Amino acid sequence: MSDLLTREEYEAIAASLVLPQNAFIDGRFRPAMSGDTFETTNPATGKVLTTIAACGPEDVDLAVEKAREAFEDGRWSRLHPGERKEVLIRFCKLLERNSRELAVLESIDSGKTIYDCETVDVPETIHCIKWHAELIDKIYDQVAPASDNHIAMIVREPVGVVGLVLPWNFPLLMLAWKIGPSLAAGCSLVIKPAAETTLTALRVAELASQAGLPDGVLNIVTGSGSKVGEPLGRHPDVDMVSFTGSTATGRRFLNYSSETNLKEVVLEMGGKNPCIVMDDAEDLDVTAAHVVNGAFWNMGENCSAASRLIVHKDVKDALLERVMAHAREWNVGDPLDPSIRVGALVSKSHFDKVSSYLEKVDGGKVILGGKTVEGAFVEPTIVDVPGNNHLLAKEEIFGPILTVITVSSFEEAIAVANDTEYGLAASIFTSNVKRAIRGARALRAGTVTVNSFGEGDISTPFGGYKQSGFGGRDNSIHAHDQYTQLKTIWLDLSDPVDQTVG
């Protein structure tokens, strides 16, 4: 990563950007067939950035048709693995060359801090696509131990035309988590970015095309969930959908599939992730720094945010003192100022949703923050609640609000942690190795971190238990399972004479 610039320099870049406005289908930008558009705003300033094509079912049909053509003629799906890899590596080089522009675009479109865009979102996006590109010519098929007279080959084939439906909280990174493995597998894609955060996906599509990705392989249909997301989910010629977003919308994708062509559906959804701090936690100051990072990073707009702090009564006061000290360092303000750690919430409507929870503290006590700033920002807020049944401990707020629940034993901590419909991530802080392992085993979550809060790595699978998701995992070699299907090919080796005899 190159050095950070000043706020004024970032503002100058933002002012110079040429913003994409149209859907990207079959290798070129196109307006919606209806001619409709919608406005996209910078959530930090409330100013309109540009208008974008508001596509509808007819645009989805065209994108799927072009994706199908590309898939069937093999221009990507049957390209030599080495050539596919070369195109994706070239694509990564172009992303690198344009990384600063992408970081600024991501920040003004989503309210994320430029600091995070420069240090996490953009570099991790490139790293993810490169990682999957490198994998393309390193995955082998298998031969089954079937019989002496046969060879039974188990081969992986790309699923076909896939729909990728994206959330607004990590627009670039979630795009990368899905296009990395699906392009590597040889699929053709129809992507629906979240309406609030469409700009970087369009720019990425343009760069992929410049890198040599054949037309029709990566299509972006811009617009709303009802006019684009639903037709994509219901489309009879889409083979699978990979979705990241809310549990309510994920549930809809299952219905779309069951009511149409039974397309495969992979869901990565919400979380209300517990962070347990036991009375024997090793270093309360380091623990507190992890708690704060887990709760407030990305404004808490993170499905794996550590939003429930479950703390043993004997260390509660000492821990909270340190948590508050660290949280005070997370300053709120202009996302283009590189010293800022907490930017704007993604939209006015999401700001309204998050700030409404500040009015629902009943019975709980706000021990830090609790205020909104300029109708777009929410201060890092900590609320001590009487128990896990409190509304703030139950619902996914998706904002910088941490709830604190007090427990008296390890068993109680695990029970409270698991008392949720979600199961995406969890963490436990203890110096007792047996407790750590017993806890990690007992916590019903797709990722458990011990003595740290971490999002994992491109090399480790990411996904949920319970209502946080199912059907597959993002990241790691397991992500390829989403976008490939297994075929068994039998080859009979027996002599024709033997065959007639037997």
Ligand SMILES: NC(=O)C1=CN([C@@H]2O[C@H](COP(=O)(O)OP(=O)(O)OC[C@H]3O[C@@H](n4cnc5c(N)ncnc54)[C@H](OP(=O)(O)O)[C@@H]3O)[C@@H](O)[C@H]2O)C=CC1
């Ligand atoms: N797990 C995660 O990472 C995320 C969780 N969330 C949770 O969801 C809450 C609501 O956020 P929201 O933006 O509404 O999330 P959604 O789940 O509604 O949005 C995710 C994606 O699904 C699309 N979509 C929305 N409605 C439909 C539909 N009926 N059919 C097909 N596609 C649809 C959205 O389009 P469009 O944007 O155009 O509406 C977007 O591209 C958040 O407050 C948070 O709690 C939100 C984002 C990410």
Ligand SMILES: CCCCCC/C=C/C(=O)O
């Ligand atoms: C560098 C890793 C960032 C991981 C963010 C994971 C969030 C996923 C989601 O909210 O869907």
